[in-house]
Amino acid sequence: MFVAATIALLITMALTLWRALVGPTQFDRLLAVNSFGTKTVLLIAVYGFLTGRPDFLDIALVYALINFLGTIAVLKFFEQDDLGSGQYQEDDY
Amino acid sequence: MEATVANVLLTFLAVTAVGIIMLRDLLAAVILLGAYSLIAAGAFVVMDAVDVAFTEAAVGSGISTILFLGALSFTRHDQKPRPNHSWMALFLAVAAGGLLIYGTLDMPYYGSATSAAQTNPGLAVRFLEESGSEVGPPNIVTSVLASYRGYDTLGETMVVFAAGIAVLSILGLKRRRPGENAPLDAPGDKTTTLVVNSSADDGSIASPNEMKRYPRQRHRVLQVVTKLVIPFVLMFGLYVQFHGDYGPGGGFQAGVIFASGFILYGLIFGLQKTRAIMPPSALRILMCLGLLLYCGTGLLTMVLGGNLLDYNVLAHDALHGQHWGIFTVELGVGITVTGVMISLFYNFASKRSL
Amino acid sequence: MIDLLILLVSWALMIVGCVFVVSGAVALVRMPDLYTRLHGASLTDTGGTLVIGLALIIQALFVFDNSMAAVKMGLILLFTLFTSPTASHALAKTALLCGQVPLDAKGNPLLDGPEQASLLARSRPADYRHGQDKERIAQQIQALDNRGGDES
Numbered sequence: 001m002f003v004a005a006t007i008a009l010l011i012t013m014a015l016t017l018w019r020a021l022v023g024p025t026q027f028d029r030l031l032a033v034n035s036f037g038t039k040t041v042l043l044i045a046v047y048g049f050l051t052g053r054p055d056f057l058d059i060a061l062v063y064a065l066i067n068f069l070g071t072i073a074v075l076k077f078f079e080q081d082d083l084g085s086g087q088y089q090e091d092d093y
Numbered sequence: 094m095e096a097t098v099a100n101v102l103l104t105f106l107a108v109t110a111v112g113i114i115m116l117r118d119l120l121a122a123v124i125l126l127g128a129y130s131l132i133a134a135g136a137f138v139v140m141d142a143v144d145v146a147f148t149e150a151a152v153g154s155g156i157s158t159i160l161f162l163g164a165l166s167f168t169r170h171d172q173k174p175r176p177n178h179s180w181m182a183l184f185l186a187v188a189a190g191g192l193l194i195y196g197t198l199d200m201p202y203y204g205s206a207t208s209a210a211q212t213n214p215g216l217a218v219r220f221l222e223e224s225g226s227e228v229g230p231p232n233i234v235t236s237v238l239a240s241y242r243g244y245d246t247l248g249e250t251m252v253v254f255a256a257g258i259a260v261l262s263i264l265g266l267k268r269r270r271p272g273e274n275a276p277l278d279a280p281g282d283k284t285t286t287l288v289v290n291s292s293a294d295d296g297s298i299a300s301p302n303e304m305k306r307y308p309r310q311r312h313r314v315l316q317v318v319t320k321l322v323i324p325f326v327l328m329f330g331l332y333v334q335f336h337g338d339y340g341p342g343g344g345f346q347a348g349v350i351f352a353s354g355f356i357l358y359g360l361i362f363g364l365q366k367t368r369a370i371m372p373p374s375a376l377r378i379l380m381c382l383g384l385l386l387y388c389g390t391g392l393l394t395m396v397l398g399g400n401l402l403d404y405n406v407l408a409h410d411a412l413h414g415q416h417w418g419i420f421t422v423e424l425g426v427g428i429t430v431t432g433v434m435i436s437l438f439y440n441f442a443s444k445r446s447l
Numbered sequence: 448m449i450d451l452l453i454l455l456v457s458w459a460l461m462i463v464g465c466v467f468v469v470s471g472a473v474a475l476v477r478m479p480d481l482y483t484r485l486h487g488a489s490l491t492d493t494g495g496t497l498v499i500g501l502a503l504i505i506q507a508l509f510v511f512d513n514s515m516a517a518v519k520m521g522l523i524l525l526f527t528l529f530t531s532p533t534a535s536h537a538l539a540k541t542a543l544l545c546g547q548v549p550l551d552a553k554g555n556p557l558l559d560g561p562e563q564a565s566l567l568a569r570s571r572p573a574d575y576r577h578g579q580d581k582e583r584i585a586q587q588i589q590a591l592d593n594r595g596g597d598e599s
Binding site: 003006010013014017020021023026029030032033036037040043044047048050051055056058059061062063065066067068069070072073074076077 | 094095098101105108109112118120121123124125127128131132134135138139143146147150151154155158159162165166315319322325326329333340341342346350353356357360361
């Protein structure tokens with residue numbers, strides 16, 4: 001059954017990768033890569049169980065945390081062309 | 094099954110690499126490099142190189158994306174079209190590529206029974222069998238990295254340190270000229286320039302490179318969720334640092350993850366606030382402190398009568414000494430990497446918002 | 448008996464998760480514009496991760512007898528539940544702000560142009576819930592722009 005899940009995840013990754021490669025907009029690529037990250041987390045977890053050694057979940061955990069960072073960075077770059085500005089912080093509307 | 098998964102992932106890797114080369118848009122290439130890193134880490138896990146996968150996971154999709162974006166914000170977003178192809182360049186590329194491929198012909202196949210690691214298993218077997226009684230940690234990668242070849246790791250830490258110093262000296266000094274320091278996000282400045290995304294093909298976007306002035310955009314959801322996530326990122330960094338003896342991880346990965354927490358804060362709340370929490374002067378101290386800790390451990394072992402980085406002399410018992418030595422050395426690596434990574438972010442992100 | 452039941456539940460969850468994940472990928476490929484793709488991909492991302500994660504937690508606890516793996520899987524679920532919808536939200540908001548116009552089923556734009564899209568992104572949710580009054584949103588933002596200019 002883990003085999004079926006692995007195959008399903010690999011198919012999903014292939015479709016997602018296709019969307020990341022063809023675009024058409026940057027947001028489509030970013031969406032696809034973000035979704036791809038979630039699928040990688042799942043693949044690493046499921047693969048750990050598939051081989052009977054579910055000890056490698058640390059890596060999936062890193063990705064669950066770091067994938068967010070990359071997506072936010074690209075979004076901020078889209079919006080402001082500058083990563084360091086404090087423009088996400090002020091709050092009046 | 095494992096070979097199939099590995100092959101599929103490697104195919105993805107090749108397809109993504111070709112896609113990145115074909116793209117003219119550098120921003121899209123940076124986004125795809127994130128996917129490339131994800132696939133690479135998956136492939137490393139499937140090939141049982143867990144520590145490498147950990148490093149790729151920590152560095153690849155977070156920090157390196159941010160460094161690429163920082164570099165892009167200094168330049169243009171699209172590759173300059175080159176109408177005249179240079180035959181010399183083509184020849185050099187083909188020759189170098191051919192040499193590299195020729196070099197791989199000598200390498201053993203993946204898992205080959207006649208590879209050097211299988212026919213001359215002295216070192217590998219020794220590491221596998223003796224490291225438990227000689228060095229201690231259950232994670233043999235940590236024993237090899239921090240103890241057996243501690244000198245090599247000292248060099249790697251030195252390289253990270255040198256990279257931090259180089260970026261500081263190139264990017265950090267440029268903006269010290271008077272007059273350029275006018276902070277763009279001073280209180281009351283409510284507008285910013287916004288580049289309307291110009292690279293869509295579906296025509297729903299305004300004319301290319303159109304600059305507009307928009308008021309600032311609020312992302313309250315991002316602020317709340319970031320504040321929730323950052324403590325866990327920092328805690329996980331510490332876990333990776335101090336659990337590296339037992340599972341995958343160690344100083345390098347922990348430093349990157351710990352720095353990621355600060356970088357996330359910097360992305361959402363701005364560089365000014367982050368500098369208030371972690372001032373650049375403190376970062377410089379951290380960078381040096383980590384390396385000093387490593388070198389100091391080495392010197393201490395020499396003073397106590399051993400070789401450089403021979404931790405056996407650190408305590409009355411050899412295993413205890415190894416334990417202390419690996420602990421200090423990994424801590425030094427972690428501190429240096431944290432300092433360098435945050436400092437890289439400061440320098441690459443502060444194009445106009447010092 | 449109870450073991451078999453637990454196993455069955457875990458396998459059922461796993462299959463449901465696979466269906467979620469694959470359908471999300473199909474949506475990502477086949478939907479006509481960015482926002483519909485985002486809708487499909489983000490919902491199935493979170494849902495699929497949740498369901499497959501629950502299945503893996505059950506497996507870790509009852510089959511592998513590895514509670515550490517279950518705890519780590521639970522943490523992964525927790526973080527994904529927070530970060531994945533947030534990333535989707537931020538992506539939609541930024542896309543709207545940068546002038547991506549949503550399309551209807553026939554491919555016609557639903558808004559007048561990129562300017563109106565970014566106006567929408569910068570208005571309060573309550574404003575475009577009540578009839579998408581362009582004029583009022585524009586006035587509000589104009590007022591905010593003016594205020595910002597006065598302060599500086």
